[in-house]
Amino acid sequence: MSPKIRVAVAGASGVTGSSVMNALLATPETFEVTALARPPSLGKQVFVEYSQQGVIVKSVELDGPAGVVAQNLAGIDVVISCLTLRQMKEEMTLVTAAHEAGVSRYVPSFFGPVCPPRGVMLAREMKENILDHVKRLYLPYTIIDVGWWYQLSLPRLPSGKVRVKEEYSTTQIIGDGTNPWSFVDNRDIGKYVARIIADPKTLNKQVFCYSEMWTQNDVYESWGALTGESITRNPITKEELLQIISEGEAEMAHGDLESAAMLKLGMAQYKYLLGIRGDNTPEHAKYLGYLDAKELYPDIVASSFKNYMNDLFTGNIKAPYI
Ligand SMILES: NC(=O)c1ccc[n+]([C@@H]2O[C@H](COP(=O)([O-])OP(=O)(O)OC[C@H]3O[C@@H](n4cnc5c(N)ncnc54)[C@H](OP(=O)(O)O)[C@@H]3O)[C@@H](O)[C@H]2O)c1
Known part of the structure; x- marks a missing residue:
């Protein structure tokens, strides 16, 4: 039997981190899992539960x-x-x-939509700065991007039955809503990550994992049909987004990463990328040099967007960050 892969996860209590932890814990014969918890969070229920499931929880x-x-x-x-x-x-x-510890693979926190490295989105550029640091050290790495979460793509329901974190979500139709882009169920991210980190083919490579392609118009139509509610489309135009981006850039000259300006700029740039530029597709990922997880692991069954809609509507799950 080959030795277990010893994996340490930072941010294990977060939304992406939980997806990754669940998948790693699902194959205890393959992984020995350590969660790096910051000291004030050590007592959180999630870390207690990880510990009960055999995770080595370290206060770091x-x-x-x-x-x-x-x-x-x-x-x-x-x-x-x-x-x-x-x-x-x-x-x-x-x-x-x-690098100092000599780990054999580092996965930085990318987990985003397809985007060229520089000149399109500040958030992407900041992630690329992390990758630059990785490469300057010749630290072996894998970049994993995932498309846009289902979980940030549905508008709230007029009845109040489903609430969403509007400020982090694409709850307006961008442009004419006809641009298809890659979506993922964030509950599936871990499944891909678990396979990728055990695969020598993905070392020092970028991998794109997504579930389904949808246009926003189709998403809104399906959401309305499933819920029987009249969904407000509330469109936002290319020109309005460009205006918000230029205001956000000016405000960011005085703001910082915690500021409202960063959220305003970041979300407007995401919307522009998704709905206007149309970067977030498997074809663009291939162009940018990504491996395609659907080709690498055809046996992984991704959850459908309709399944997510159903889970949310029936109250099986809540939208994230609520
Ligand atoms: N593709 C998409 O649609 C999409 C959507 C959302 C996010 N993302 C990406 O996913 C990645 C993770 O985001 P997320 O939203 O999943 O994160 P999140 O849920 O906000 O979780 C953040 C994690 O960081 C930990 N943390 C916070 N401050 C820390 C500190 N000082 N030291 C150590 N740990 C600290 C938190 O732990 P405690 O607070 O428990 O200590 C938590 O586990 C990001 O790269 C983000 O850009 C992508």
Whole structure:
């Protein structure tokens, strides 16, 4: 029997992190899992539950010296970051520490839509800055992008039966709503990650994992048909988005990553990328040099968008960040 792959996950309590943790824990014969918890979060129920499932939960201050973080990574094969850009500094430290500890694969927190590296989206450029740091160290890596979550793509229902975190979501029809893009159920992300990190073919490569292609018009139509509710389309034009982007860029000159300006700019750039530029497709991913997870792992069954709609409408799950 081959030895288990020892994996450490930062951001294990978050939405992406939970998807990754669930998938790793589903094959205990393949993975030994460590969760890196920041000290104030150590007592959270999620870490107690991980611990009960055999996860090694370590209290690690990623804001501290890289050398101390590296000690906590001794013997780890793969480090996966599911942090957000608010923790950019912490992720840079984690990269340095992973290098110091000699890990054999680092997965930075990308998990986004297809996007060229520079000049399109600030959020993407910040992620590329992390990758630059990885490459300067010749740290072995894998980039994983996933498209746009189903979970951020449905508008709330007029009845109030389903609520969503509007400010993080594409709850307006962008342009004329006819641009198809790649969607993923965030509950599936972990399934892909578990396969990718065990696969030598994906080392020092980018992999694109998505579930289905939809246009926003079709999404809204299906959501209305399933719920029987009249869904407001509330469109936003290319010109309106460009205006918000230019205001956001001006505000960001004085703002920081925690600021409202960053959220405003970031979301407008995402919407522009998805609905106007149309970057987020498997064809563009191939052009940018990504491997396609559907080709690598044809046996992985992705959840359908209609299944997600149904789960949300029937109250099986809640939209994230609520
Ligand atoms: N493709 C898409 O549609 C899409 C949508 C959303 C997000 N994403 C991407 O997915 C990735 C993860 O985002 P997410 O929304 O899943 O994250 P999230 O749910 O907000 O979770 C963030 C995680 O970071 C941890 N954390 C926060 N501050 C920390 C610190 N100082 N030190 C250590 N850990 C800290 C949190 O842990 P505690 O608070 O428990 O300590 C939590 O586990 C990002 O790259 C994001 O851009 C993609």
